[in-house]
Amino acid sequence: xxxxxxxxxxxxxxxxxxxxxxxxxxxxxxxxxxxxxxxxxxxxxxxxxxxxxxxxxxxxxxxxxxxxxxxxxxxxxxxxxxxxxxxxxxxxxxxxxxxxxxxxxxxxxxxxxxxxxxxxxxxxxxxxxxxxxxxxxxxxxxxxxxxxxxxxxxxxxxxxxxxxxxxxxxxxxxxxxxxxxxxxxxxxxxxxxxxxxxxxxxxxxxxxxxxxxxxxxxxxxxxxxxxxxxxxxxxxxxxxxxxxxxxxxxxxxxxxxxxxxxx
Numbered sequence: 001x002x003x004x005x006x007x008x009x010x011x012x013x014x015x016x017x018x019x020x021x022x023x024x025x026x027x028x029x030x031x032x033x034x035x036x037x038x039x040x041x042x043x044x045x046x047x048x049x050x051x052x053x054x055x056x057x058x059x060x061x062x063x064x065x066x067x068x069x070x071x072x073x074x075x076x077x078x079x080x081x082x083x084x085x086x087x088x089x090x091x092x093x094x095x096x097x098x099x100x101x102x103x104x105x106x107x108x109x110x111x112x113x114x115x116x117x118x119x120x121x122x123x124x125x126x127x128x129x130x131x132x133x134x135x136x137x138x139x140x141x142x143x144x145x146x147x148x149x150x151x152x153x154x155x156x157x158x159x160x161x162x163x164x165x166x167x168x169x170x171x172x173x174x175x176x177x178x179x180x181x182x183x184x185x186x187x188x189x190x191x192x193x194x195x196x197x198x199x200x201x202x203x204x205x206x207x208x209x210x211x212x213x214x215x216x217x218x219x220x221x222x223x224x225x226x227x228x229x230x231x232x233x234x235x236x237x238x239x240x241x242x243x244x245x246x247x248x249x250x251x252x253x254x255x256x257x258x259x260x261x262x263x
Contacts, residue, residue: 012060015085016053018083018084018113018114020111020114022110022111022254023080023102023109024075024076024078025037025074026189029103038064040102045101050097064082066081067119071213078241110254123241124242125206127239127240131190134229136197137199140201146221147221154167155168159210166212168217170206172217173204173248174202174203176201178200187238190238204249206243
């Protein structure tokens, strides 16, 4: 029996430093898919001359881990990626170089040296804002009250294995109608520009399996409260990370890492 083939040449350089990146997906780039971002990031890493570590084998790949990406069509201020590099680097210098190499709208906000543990395990929940054009706050508040009053709010979504019905209510830890200005001060494009009569809702949603996405919540609001927005809502993820014990809030998942880069 022939021996197992082994790639020629020296083994790949080991990972000597791990970096965790927080990036934003803004404006028209909210319509980019996870795969679109992966391609853009790999090109940016080459242009920025980041010394990436690679996997072994006949088809080596850069050591990149993507964590809980937002759905296509959703803007976000809190997307996370982890990189393995073969030489020690300055995280802030990497942030600047990658931000320059990526298109406007894919913005690197923070780069830190990774601490122990898994980044994905820290992403327990997301803080979302949904701007609903041409719906008044009273109508949205009535829909929110109806949703919070039920024990279960089931929706059906098609997966690779076929349709699946699941509950959305249990994953929602907090849901409330807010003033648009309270959001746009931090994230200017979270509410459609120049849109009159736009009600705004914030919610904290626990990460579950299957994941309860914002469009699932909107489907549930349609089912329990007959809320049918006349224009597509604008969805933005404001944060994701560990749940704060005792309150429905999300903490910074990079807070315990060695912060060198800035936001």
